[in-house]
Amino acid sequence: xxxxxxxxxxxxxxxKTKRCRCRCGGLLHGSGRFTLPEDALTLADDDPHxxxxxxxxxxxxxxxxxxxxxxVPLF
Numbered sequence: 001x002x003x004x005x006x007x008x009x010x011x012x013x014x015x016k017t018k019r020c021r022c023r024c025g026g027l028l029h030g031s032g033r034f035t036l037p038e039d040a041l042t043l044a045d046d047d048p049h050x051x052x053x054x055x056x057x058x059x060x061x062x063x064x065x066x067x068x069x070x071x072v073p074l075f
Contacts, residue, residue, distance in 0.1 A: 004022055009040035
């Protein structure tokens with residue numbers, strides 16, 4: 001199943017547009033089961049409007065300071 005954001009799921013549920021553009025294919029367009037994007041996170045995994053919580057990125061490792069001995073002339 002392709003990814004779906006919680007905002008896109010809520011937009012489809014509340015039918016803010018005439019045409020469904022999400023993975024439900026119009027089956028649940030305008031059904032109004034929920035209105036807040038956070039509610040899409042609580043749906044069952046097999047529901048077309050289920051949205052996974054956003055993933056947090058791992059912090060970037062600290063870079064070692066650059067020294068002049070490592071410098072390479074460009075010309």
